[in-house]
Amino acid sequence: MSTCATCNTATTCTSCSGIYWLKGATMTCVTTCPEGFFKAPDHVCRRCHARCATCTAGGYWTCSSCVAPYLLSGTTCDLCSVPYWVHGLQQHQRLHGLRLNALEDGRLALRATCNAGGFQNCTSCGSTRFLLGTSCANCAVCSSGTVCTTCSTNFWKNADGQCVSTCSAGTFKNPQTWTSTAHCQACTSPCVTCDTSADYCLTCENGGTPVSGVCPSANLCAGVTCPAAGECESAAGMCDPATGQCSASTAKPDKTTCSFGLCLTGKCRAETGAVRCWGYNALGQATPPANLPPSSAIAAGDHYTCAIAAGTGASSAIFAGGFHTCAIAAATGAVRCWGNDDWGQSTPPAGLPLLSAIVGGDYHTCAIASDTGAVRCWGDDQFGQTTLPANLPAASAITARAYYTCAVAAGTGAVRCWGHSDYDHLTPPANLPPSSVIAAGEYHACVAAADTGAVRCWGHSGNGQATPPANLPPV
Incomplete structure (x- = not known):
C-alpha cells in the first residue's frame, strides 16, 4: 500500500511514516487514531490508560476525558473515593x-x-x-x-x-482552650457579644457600656446632651450610657494658641505669666525686673501685692516680704529677688541649690531646696531669724514674717519656729496635729492639719487673728 512505510502483503502494513500512524486492529496506516488511542512517537496508534476515554499525544496517561466513574483532574482521571x-x-x-x-x-x-x-x-x-x-x-x-x-x-x-x-458574633469559644468538647456557645441576653461566658458582655442590647461584663439596666444617655468642645478642648465630653454622665472634655495641651492668649488648664488666658505688682513702692519692691520670667502665684507684702498671671509658667513661686520680693523660675528653680537689700535679703547666696519654695520677712529670706528639702536662709539675723535650729529636719512647707520663720517637717508634719517672739508665736501648741500648710502673720501663725484640713492658730490674737471662726471649713 502506498501509505505503508513497510508491509508484508499488499494490504498489510508493518510500519508507517510521515503523516500516518499504524492502526493495529487493521494493520493499516491512518491519519487519525481511533477513540481511546493516541498518536505515539513511533507512528503507532497506542491505547490510552484504561481510565481515559480519550487522551492526547502526550502519552497514555495524558487524558482529555474519562470513562465513568472517573473524573478528570488536570490530565488524569481519578475516583472521588480515593484518599x-x-x-x-x-x-x-x-x-x-x-x-x-x-x-x-x-x-x-x-x-x-x-x-x-x-x-x-x-x-x-x-x-x-x-x-x-x-x-x-x-x-x-x-x-x-x-x-x-x-x-x-x-x-x-x-x-x-x-x-x-473563630466563633461568629454572638457566640464565644467554650472552653477558651480547645478540648474534645470545644464548641461555639451563644451569648445570653442582654449581651450582643460576649467572652469567656455567655453572660460576660462585651456589648449590650441597649447600647449601654458593660462594666466588668455587666450591662446597665438601661441606656441612661437617652436625651442627654453633653457640652460641645470649647476653644481649648480637642474633643467634647461623651455620655456614659452606664451612668448617664458626661465625661470631661479632652483639653488641648497647655500653651496651645487661642483666638486670644494661650490655652491653660482648658481655658484661654490672655496673660503670659508675667509678674504684676502694685501698692507701696518706695524701695522698688513693687517693680519687677524687666527680664523676669513669667509665673503663676500671688503674694501680699506689708503694703503691696504681687501676682503671677497663669501663662507660660516660667516661675513657680513668689513671696512679698516687708520691703523686698523674690520669685522662683519654674524651668530652672533659680531665684530672683528685687526691692530693699540693706541686709542682703535680695541677694541669694552663691551656691544656692534649686528651690521649691521661698518666703521672706521684713529683712530676711528663707527657702527650701527642691532636691533635699533643706532650709536655707539669708539676710538680717539680729533676732536669729536666719540661724537654723539645731537638727532642723527637711521641710515640706515654710513661712516667714517680720523677724521670725517657721517650717513644717517633711514626713512628720511637725512645726518648728525660730527668730524674735513677743507673743509666743514661736511656740506651737503642744497638741498641734501634723500639719501640711503653714502661714505667718506679724505676731501669729496658723497651720492646716494634714489629715483633716482643720485650721489651728497661735500667738497674738488682739483682733481675733489667731482664733479661727467656729464654722471655718477645712482648707
Whole structure:
C-alpha cells in the first residue's frame, strides 16, 4: 500500500511514516487514531490508560476525558473515593499506590462523592470529614457526611455542626482552650457579644457600656446632651450610657494658641505669666525686673501685692516680704529677688541649690531646696531669724514674717519656729496635729492639719487673728 512505510502483503502494513500512524486492529496506516488511542512517537496508534476515554499525544496517561466513574483532574482521571491530601495547587504524587495531594493542613480528607466539577467538588464526605461548601474539612468525628460531633484540634463546633477556628458574633469559644468538647456557645441576653461566658458582655442590647461584663439596666444617655468642645478642648465630653454622665472634655495641651492668649488648664488666658505688682513702692519692691520670667502665684507684702498671671509658667513661686520680693523660675528653680537689700535679703547666696519654695520677712529670706528639702536662709539675723535650729529636719512647707520663720517637717508634719517672739508665736501648741500648710502673720501663725484640713492658730490674737471662726471649713 502506498501509505505503508513497510508491509508484508499488499494490504498489510508493518510500519508507517510521515503523516500516518499504524492502526493495529487493521494493520493499516491512518491519519487519525481511533477513540481511546493516541498518536505515539513511533507512528503507532497506542491505547490510552484504561481510565481515559480519550487522551492526547502526550502519552497514555495524558487524558482529555474519562470513562465513568472517573473524573478528570488536570490530565488524569481519578475516583472521588480515593484518599487525597488536599492542596491548593493540586499537584499529585504517588504514595504506596494511592494518588495523593500534599495537604496544607496535614490531614487526610476522604471524599465519598463528587459532582461534575471534579474530585475537588465534593457533595458528601467520608467518616472523618465534614462537608464545608465543596470541601471536606476539620471534623474529628462526624455523625453523618454533613454534621460534626467532634472537631479537630483548635477547631470549635458551631451551631450548624461546622468546625471553625473563630466563633461568629454572638457566640464565644467554650472552653477558651480547645478540648474534645470545644464548641461555639451563644451569648445570653442582654449581651450582643460576649467572652469567656455567655453572660460576660462585651456589648449590650441597649447600647449601654458593660462594666466588668455587666450591662446597665438601661441606656441612661437617652436625651442627654453633653457640652460641645470649647476653644481649648480637642474633643467634647461623651455620655456614659452606664451612668448617664458626661465625661470631661479632652483639653488641648497647655500653651496651645487661642483666638486670644494661650490655652491653660482648658481655658484661654490672655496673660503670659508675667509678674504684676502694685501698692507701696518706695524701695522698688513693687517693680519687677524687666527680664523676669513669667509665673503663676500671688503674694501680699506689708503694703503691696504681687501676682503671677497663669501663662507660660516660667516661675513657680513668689513671696512679698516687708520691703523686698523674690520669685522662683519654674524651668530652672533659680531665684530672683528685687526691692530693699540693706541686709542682703535680695541677694541669694552663691551656691544656692534649686528651690521649691521661698518666703521672706521684713529683712530676711528663707527657702527650701527642691532636691533635699533643706532650709536655707539669708539676710538680717539680729533676732536669729536666719540661724537654723539645731537638727532642723527637711521641710515640706515654710513661712516667714517680720523677724521670725517657721517650717513644717517633711514626713512628720511637725512645726518648728525660730527668730524674735513677743507673743509666743514661736511656740506651737503642744497638741498641734501634723500639719501640711503653714502661714505667718506679724505676731501669729496658723497651720492646716494634714489629715483633716482643720485650721489651728497661735500667738497674738488682739483682733481675733489667731482664733479661727467656729464654722471655718477645712482648707
